Amino acid sequence: MLTIDDLAKYPFLRKASSFVESYGLTFQDLVNDEYYYVVQRAVERVKCGIRGRWAELNVVDPETEILSYPLALAFVYGLRQGWVVRRFANSEQKRCFELLKNEDKDKVAEVGKDGFDWDLEGTELMVSGALFDFSLPVENYLEVAPSFHSPDWKLVNRHVTGGRVYLKQVEAARLLSEALKLKILRKAEEEYIKKFQMPERLLSKLEGLEKLVKEIKIYDEDAAVEIIEEAKPPCIVALLKDLADGKSLSHMARFTVTTFLINTGESVENVLKYFSNVADFDEGKARYQVEHIAGLIGSKTKYVPPKCDVLRSFGLCIGGDAYCKKVRHPLQYYKMRAREIKRKKGWEKGA
Amino acid sequence: MHKEVAKAFKEYYQTLDVNELVVKDLQEREIALIPIGHETMIRHMAFPETIALKEHLVENVPAHLYYSSAYYKEPQSPDMNKKGWKGADLIFDVDADHIPTPCKADHDTWTCLDCATKGAGFPPEICPKCSMKRIETTTWVCDRCLEVAKEEVFKLIDEYLIPDFGVSLKDVEVCFSGHRGYHLHVQTEDLKMLTTDGRREIADYVRGVGLDPRHQGFRIMRDGSITGPDLRDGGWRGRFAKSVYTYLSRCTFEELKVVVGSDDVANIIMRNKERLLRGIMANPPSWMGLRGVELGRTIRIAKAAVRDVLCNIDERVTIDVKRLIRYPNTLHGKSGLKAAKVSYSDLESFDPLKDAVVFKSGSIKVYVKEAPRVRIGDYEVGPMKDVQLEVPEGLGIYLLCKGAAELRE
Ligand code: SF4
Ligand SMILES: [Zn+2]
Ligand SMILES: [Zn+2]
Numbered sequence: 001m002l003t004i005d006d007l008a009k010y011p012f013l014r015k016a017s018s019f020v021e022s023y024g025l026t027f028q029d030l031v032n033d034e035y036y037y038v039v040q041r042a043v044e045r046v047k048c049g050i051r052g053r054w055a056e057l058n059v060v061d062p063e064t065e066i067l068s069y070p071l072a073l074a075f076v077y078g079l080r081q082g083w084v085v086r087r088f089a090n091s092e093q094k095r096c097f098e099l100l101k102n103e104d105k106d107k108v109a110e111v112g113k114d115g116f117d118w119d120l121e122g123t124e125l126m127v128s129g130a131l132f133d134f135s136l137p138v139e140n141y142l143e144v145a146p147s148f149h150s151p152d153w154k155l156v157n158r159h160v161t162g163g164r165v166y167l168k169q170v171e172a173a174r175l176l177s178e179a180l181k182l183k184i185l186r187k188a189e190e191e192y193i194k195k196f197q198m199p200e201r202l203l204s205k206l207e208g209l210e211k212l213v214k215e216i217k218i219y220d221e222d223a224a225v226e227i228i229e230e231a232k233p234p235c236i237v238a239l240l241k242d243l244a245d246g247k248s249l250s251h252m253a254r255f256t257v258t259t260f261l262i263n264t265g266e267s268v269e270n271v272l273k274y275f276s277n278v279a280d281f282d283e284g285k286a287r288y289q290v291e292h293i294a295g296l297i298g299s300k301t302k303y304v305p306p307k308c309d310v311l312r313s314f315g316l317c318i319g320g321d322a323y324c325k326k327v328r329h330p331l332q333y334y335k336m337r338a339r340e341i342k343r344k345k346g347w348e349k350g351a
Numbered sequence: 352m353h354k355e356v357a358k359a360f361k362e363y364y365q366t367l368d369v370n371e372l373v374v375k376d377l378q379e380r381e382i383a384l385i386p387i388g389h390e391t392m393i394r395h396m397a398f399p400e401t402i403a404l405k406e407h408l409v410e411n412v413p414a415h416l417y418y419s420s421a422y423y424k425e426p427q428s429p430d431m432n433k434k435g436w437k438g439a440d441l442i443f444d445v446d447a448d449h450i451p452t453p454c455k456a457d458h459d460t461w462t463c464l465d466c467a468t469k470g471a472g473f474p475p476e477i478c479p480k481c482s483m484k485r486i487e488t489t490t491w492v493c494d495r496c497l498e499v500a501k502e503e504v505f506k507l508i509d510e511y512l513i514p515d516f517g518v519s520l521k522d523v524e525v526c527f528s529g530h531r532g533y534h535l536h537v538q539t540e541d542l543k544m545l546t547t548d549g550r551r552e553i554a555d556y557v558r559g560v561g562l563d564p565r566h567q568g569f570r571i572m573r574d575g576s577i578t579g580p581d582l583r584d585g586g587w588r589g590r591f592a593k594s595v596y597t598y599l600s601r602c603t604f605e606e607l608k609v610v611v612g613s614d615d616v617a618n619i620i621m622r623n624k625e626r627l628l629r630g631i632m633a634n635p636p637s638w639m640g641l642r643g644v645e646l647g648r649t650i651r652i653a654k655a656a657v658r659d660v661l662c663n664i665d666e667r668v669t670i671d672v673k674r675l676i677r678y679p680n681t682l683h684g685k686s687g688l689k690a691a692k693v694s695y696s697d698l699e700s701f702d703p704l705k706d707a708v709v710f711k712s713g714s715i716k717v718y719v720k721e722a723p724r725v726r727i728g729d730y731e732v733g734p735m736k737d738v739q740l741e742v743p744e745g746l747g748i749y750l751l752c753k754g755a756a757e758l759r760e
Contacts, residue, residue, distance in 0.1 A: 127568070127580070127581070127584045127585075127588055128568040128578070128579070128580040128581045128584055128588055128636070129568040129569075129570055129578070130568075137541065138516060138517075138541075138542075138553075139541050139544065139545060139549070142545060142546070142548070142549030142552055142553075143546075143549070146548035146549060146551070146552055147548075151561055151563060151566075152563075152566055154552065154555065154561045155553065155555065155556045156552075156555050156556045156559065156561055156562045156587065157561065157562065157563050157566035157567070157587075158566070158586075159567075159584075159585070159586050159587075159588065160515050160516070160556070160585075160586045160587070161514065161515055161517075161585030161586045162514070162515075162585070163515075163516050163517025163518070163541070164517070
């Protein structure tokens with residue numbers, strides 16, 4: 001049975017929507033003081049989403065938690081920015097994944113049923129080399145799995161029998177949370193959502209969020225889009241030269257370059273290009289690793305390069321210029337020089 | 352097309368029992384046809400019931416008749432976006448053309464359109480002489496080709512659809528394509544809504560695309576020894592165990608040497624063969640017989656072993672959610688044969704070059720330009736070139752439809 005606490009954890013469930021409906025609220029009602037916390041919480045959720053984090057679960061007040069979810073969605077769609085919807089969907093996906101990973105098996109199955117009409121079934125199947133916790137009909141699995149590009153999610157590499165795909169709990173959590181993400185994204189495409197107008201009296205909240213959206217966007221464009229070659233530290237420059245010469249790098253060296261490039265805003269595609277000269281380059285494998293490091297797949301943590309200390313002990317630091325003396329981290333080096341170079345350019349333009 | 356053929360086709364549709372035209376949810380399918388003697392396809396038709404369809408066919412005799420694998424809200428709408436997709440059958444197309452059988456050398460030829468180089472057998476992708484890609488083929492089928500295609504159908508049903516995908520026989524319709532292969536229509540509510548991406552995963556599953564034995568039970572144990580899956584496991588695990596068993600019990604040293612890339616390793620395996628096979632059979636299985644063989648080599652053996660159990664299908668057909676596909680029990684304009692529905696229980700004994708022949712009255716005089724040895728029904732002729740022959744009607748129509756013969760007074 002799903003309790004009210006469960007609905008707070010998984011507010012996208014149908015049961016949660018009926019709970020909201022049972023209040024008989026309209027968006028207009030939410031302006032009343034009584035629902036102050038609901039509105040606040042909704043705003044907070046959206047802010048977290050925009051910033052790329054996920055809102056910590058508030059277990060003290062499950063009602064607010066549940067009621068705020070549809071309002072948060074309304075704000076997100078109301079902002080009418082594709083990237084905001086994507087970020088929010090990502091943060092809800094992460095949150096849902098973390099919760100389901102350690103959830104009771106029965107509950108996980110119920111979330112599948114109530115949230116996505118999936119016939120997820122708890123099991124304890126032992127086949128050679130693996131113990132599975134769940135099974136899921138092939139057609140349910142294929143609603144989501146093709147959007148993961150790593151080979152281990154390919155149907156052919158799964159245990160499939162009797163029309164069902166077998167999964168470990170962490171995999172079931174990954175699939176369900178991805179289904180949630182897709183649901184949020186797809187809904188944004190629906191006509192009635194596109195036409196949706198935020199009620200007059202909530203517009204002030206929406207305007208507040210719009211300001212944040214603008215700030216973040218400017219910050220994002222600044223940090224990510226333009227890559228400044230001259231700002232790269234000597235260690236990275238040396239490694240990139242090795243790659244261009246077709247040398248294959250140690251694991252640590254590869255990790256350092258990849259994390260560095262990703263964190264300066266390079267796309268996965270671009271990062272792969274740097275590696276394409278290397279003799280033992282295997283596109284599929286490399287892509288998988290880079291996507292993993294970029295936090296697009298797997299544990300979904302975005303990795304950063306090691307500190308200068310660490311690089312030094314691995315013999316990867318060739319240090320020595322004036323900036324190196326001031327920094328403790330290669331990304332810090334990059335940011336510092338990038339800022340300087342940009343400022344200079346600005347002057348030049350201004351002059 | 353020849354008048355004789357047009358007449359015969361018309362007669363076929365006139366006398367056709369409407370029950371033969373029954374397909375699942377006809378009213379939701381788009382119907383398309385190429386009329387006899389025309390090149391262009393007439394699309395976006397819909398029929399509420401089989402009688403209406405039959406009447407249309409008698410008036411507008413088709414060389415080819417198609418229906419959509421998809422179900423639509425408005426199948427007759429000419430705008431694809433307005434049709435309202437409601438799902439689609441899952442289709443598998445097995446075509447002897449795509450399977451390189453040795454008999455191709457006896458009955459197929461190809462010509463390079465750029466330098467006119469000619470050859471026999473399975474066509475090369477690029478011309479060996481001028482490296483151009485415009486290659487024209489003249490293909491025929493023989494009993495061997497059709498037998499191989501039939502094996503593929505059994506493999507697909509018995510090894511994949513039923514055990515792995517849990518499909519029941521009543522939901523699988525098998526049809527002779529009317530020419531060189533078979534179509535399988537899987538019609539279940541469960542699989543109906545699959546997207547192109549989902550269908551691609553199923554196609555890859557049966558073709559073994561991206562298959563990695565390391566995900567199916569092959570791995571290194573802590574002590575460095577190799578372990579593998581159990582014959583009794585379902586899915587790819589069981590299939591791997593069975594295939595490796597079969598492969599090792601019949602492969603030669605020479606074959607194995609090529610697969611593992613080492614004389615020594617092949618030697619070890621050949622010497623340990625009995626123990627290895629007994630181990631794979633055991634419950635629980637033991638792969639200790641592979642002691643000393645690295646995982647990488649084991650993987651290569653596993654991959655070589657499953658080559659024969661992979662399905663040879665045209666994946667483009669499977670992944671398409673809006674395919675037009677030949678209408679069951681209608682005639683194929685390039686052969687005059689019937690794209691007959693075949694029940695699973697009759698499939699084993701089904702002889703397409705006999706059981707799909709519908710024209711059986713008397714004989715017909717044709718002038719054959721060029722053809723390899725051909726059999727239709729119990730009658731066999733050829734290879735032949737520039738000859739006037741009197742042959743049974745079915746064979747005559749077949750040669751005319753193939754474009755290998757003409758009517759001459
Ligand atoms: S000090 Fe840091 S940034 Fe400079 S070269 Fe060494 S590792 Fe790179
Ligand atoms: Zn040529
Ligand atoms: Zn043949």
